[in-house]
Every structure is written in C-alpha cells, then in structure tokens.
Amino acid sequence: MLQELAREPDDVTAQELWSRLRRGASTTGLATVYRTLALLSDAGVVDVLSHHSGEQCYRLCGEAHHHHLVCERCHRVVEVEECDLGGWVNKAAKRHGFVATEHRVEISGLCAACR
Amino acid sequence: MLQELAREPDDVTAQELWSRLRRGASTTGLATVYRTLALLSDAGVVDVLSHHSGEQCYRLCGEAHHHHLVCERCHRVVEVEECDLGGWVNKAAKRHGFVATEHRVEISGLCAACR
DNA sequence: TACGAGAATGGTTCTCACTATCATCACGAG
DNA sequence: CTCGTGATGATAGTGAGAACCATTCTCGTA
Known part of the structure; x- marks a missing residue:
C-alpha cells in the first residue's frame, strides 16, 4: 500500500488508490484502505487534503x-x-x-x- | 436565510441551518439552502470551511x-x-x-x- | 506439529451529505 | 387572462466513508 502511495507524486483519493491496488495483484478491501489511510494519517506519514469538496485526498509526505x-x-x-x-x-x-x-x-x- | 446565518456567530452546516429554518416559520427546502449557500459562497459573502471532514461549514464573513x-x-x-x-x-x-x-x-x- | 486466543482483513451493508430531477408556483409582459 | 420563464420544494438518486461481522492470519504455548 505504501508502495502504491509512493508511486503517486500528487494526491490520490481513497477510492482511486483502492481501484489501483485492485487493478494490480492485490486483493485489499476498501475498508482496509480507509483503515490504513487513517492510521498513516494519525502517524503523520500521509497528509489529508480536502480541496476537492466531498472527497478527501491523501498524499505521502515528509513528517x-x-x-x-x-x-x-x-x-x-x-x-x-x-x-x-x-x-x-x-x-x-x-x-x-x-x-x-x-x-x-x-x-x-x-x-x-x-x- | 441571511438573517438566520447572521444569528450564528460561528459556522453552521447546511443541514443544521436548514433545520433551524424549518424550526422557525420558514418552509424553505433543503435544496434551496444548498443552492443559496453556493450562490453566497460564489459571491464571497459566506466562507466555506471544511475542517469537519465529511461535512462543510458555512459562515457569514466580511468580503x-x-x-x-x-x-x-x-x-x-x-x-x-x-x-x-x-x-x-x-x-x-x-x-x-x-x-x-x-x-x-x-x-x-x-x-x-x-x- | 497442533491448537487456540486475539488481532487484522475483506465483503457487505448502512448512513448521510449533497445533487439531480421534476412538477408546481410566482410573476411579469403582452 | 394567458403564456413563458425562472425560482422553489419534495423526492429520489449518488457516492464517500463508517459500521458490522464472518473469516483468516499471527504467534505464543504445549
């Protein structure tokens, strides 16, 4: 999941990230994507941007x-x-x-x- | 609607604003609340804050x-x-x-x- | 190796903010 | 009065995200 995040230089929505993972070999569930993003965001590893109203974007960032x-x-x-x-x-x-x-x-x- | 907005010193969600209006004598529909808020926001009369993830807050602000x-x-x-x-x-x-x-x-x- | 408790996962369902649609209404010109 | 146009409100639809639950994985113990 971190690999997939690192592949995106800009920001991704949770849904977008999930479908990319599924397009790859992963069988990750959508719930897990949300859980992991929340964890990473708490840990300060990813930033949450809410510039698209209605959907949040995630981005791997420096701490x-x-x-x-x-x-x-x-x-x-x-x-x-x-x-x-x-x-x-x-x-x-x-x-x-x-x-x-x-x-x-x-x-x-x-x-x-x-x- | 502007009156009701002015009564709130902080920020309100669209849903909250709507139920306040309905609790009063108004028969305004939810759609109109969203429409009007979008207009006011375009006109720069209200500001949109997205600090509550998942819901947007509106606030009557100086231009x-x-x-x-x-x-x-x-x-x-x-x-x-x-x-x-x-x-x-x-x-x-x-x-x-x-x-x-x-x-x-x-x-x-x-x-x-x-x- | 076999087992079992507890954590993690994935699928599914549910919620709810917001939007689209559409019939109705108000109003103004002719 | 009548037609047209634009605004309104009710309602159904959409989609992001959370809640739930059965299943699977992990790892310490025997």
Missing part, C-alpha cells in the same frame, strides 16, 4: 512541518518546507485571545507547466 | 481578504483581518516555479474561554 502548493489546473501538489510563519501566527492568535497550536496553509496557483 | 482562527474545543471561529503574508506566499510559490493566485490559512488553537 516535518510543511505546507502545500496546489496547481489549480493540473492538481500537481508540491511541498513547501520553508515555513517561518510561527511568529505571525502566534501574534495573530494572541491578538484575538487565542493560543495557536497548529496552522495549515494552502497556496493555490499555477505550476511551471501550466503557466 | 475582504482574511483568514480564520478556530478553537479546537468549542469550535468558535474568529476572522483574522490582518494578513501580510502576500510576500512570503509569492516567494514560496516562486521558489517552486508556481505563480500563486490564492492562499488560505487556518489556525487552530484554544480560544480565551477554553484556555
């Missing part, structure tokens, strides 16, 4: 803190490792009486190929 | 560019008007050959009451 850059046209996804937003986030949170514990940034735009 | 601060415990939502991330976003995008057209930031944490 370090990072954000995502998504191409509007071809849906290519790139990790942005450099995040020095901590200061800004904390300040913005503090200004409204919050204590920030997490932040997610999603940048959409056009990739080099689609530009 | 200016802003981000959201969500309380992990009580789900209170606050708008963050101040966003000077444009520079960082463009730089990060450029570094990966992208042209950024939009960015969304969601900060989760604990609000003053839940802290």
